[in-house]
Amino acid sequence: DAMVIQNPRYQVTQFGKPVTLSCSQTLNHNVMYWYQQKSSQAPKLLFHYYDKDFNNEADTPDNFQSRRPNTSFCFLDIRSPGLGDTAMYLCATSGLVYSNQPQHFGDGTRLSIL
Amino acid sequence: GENVEQHPSTLSVQEGDSAVIKCTYSDSASNYFPWYKQELGKGPQLIIDIRSNVGEKKDQRIAVTLNKTAKHFSLHITETQPEDSAVYFCASRRVGGTYKYIFGTGTRLKVLA
Numbered sequence: 392d393a394m395v396i397q398n399p400r401y402q403v404t405q406f407g408k409p410v411t412l413s414c415s416q417t418l419n420h421n422v423m424y425w426y427q428q429k430s431s432q433a434p435k436l437l438f439h440y441y442d443k444d445f446n447n448e449a450d451t452p453d454n455f456q457s458r459r460p461n462t463s464f465c466f467l468d469i470r471s472p473g474l475g476d477t478a479m480y481l482c483a484t485s486g487l488v489y490s491n492q493p494q495h496f497g498d499g500t501r502l503s504i505l
Numbered sequence: 506g507e508n509v510e511q512h513p514s515t516l517s518v519q520e521g522d523s524a525v526i527k528c529t530y531s532d533s534a535s536n537y538f539p540w541y542k543q544e545l546g547k548g549p550q551l552i553i554d555i556r557s558n559v560g561e562k563k564d565q566r567i568a569v570t571l572n573k574t575a576k577h578f579s580l581h582i583t584e585t586q587p588e589d590s591a592v593y594f595c596a597s598r599r600v601g602g603t604y605k606y607i608f609g610t611g612t613r614l615k616v617l618a
Contacts, residue, residue: 395548422604431592433608434549441604481548485604493539494606496548 394418397482397497404472405505412467412500414482422485423465424494425457429478440465472504507532509597511609519617524582526612528595531576535597538578539606540569543592552593553580585616 395416404410414423422441426434438447440459454470469476479501483494510529518524530538536557541549555562555569555578562569568581582589595609 397548424604431543431611431613433594433610436605439604446604483548493551493554494549496541496550498546498548501546 395482395484395495395497397480397500399500400498401501401503403503403505406474407471410469410472410502412469412480412482412502414465414467414497415463416465416482416484416495417463418484418486418495419462420484420486420495421462423459424483424485425465425467426481426483427476427478428481428499434481437467469502472502474504476502477504478502507535507597507607509595509607509609511595511612513612514610515613515615517615517617518585520585520587522585524580524585524589524614524616526580526593526595526614527577528579528597528609529575529577530597530607532597532599532607533576534599535576535607537598537600538569538571539596539598540580541594541596543594543611545591549594582614585614587616587618590614590616 398413424439425437428434437451456468458466479499481499483496485494486492508531512527539554542552543549553567553569555571566583571578593612596606598606
């Protein structure tokens, strides 16, 4: 089945140690999103890509970066994670932006910073 | 800025009863409204959506209603079952505008057996 796959599902890393989360999709969608979600709060958008065009949210911390080498893959890099970055990170995709199509979410990566 | 208010934040119902979750959006140009169900340890999954040219949509036990004048939309779950227990998020989007979805704050639904 076409889907959004996130790896790893769980990641534990040390304070200040860089970490990379990955997302792949088989939906061939133009738009890919990264969200941060804490404690059953609403997902908080960090950034999104429309094809290779990168769009950063104004309040996304500078140590959060992203790469999209091709349509299928997108990465979230946290250069120097702090304790406050412990959260679930969700990747999502969306199809034709000028039509009414929902987002498709992966099952997330639960990141713990120790 | 654009926002979506969602109520209630928690909802407990007896199995078999109905549950209603309400959202109000601020951007009058919003024209697409999905609802997501998020189970513990999983990503949000679309359960139903509605476009602005439709007032109501049903899918088995789930229905969504939209009042564009009041900028309200609601999720209705009938004959609730324990497996309906989850967190539900509403969202809105202005199709043709940005690619962003504005999420509500979520409702934790507990269905008591």
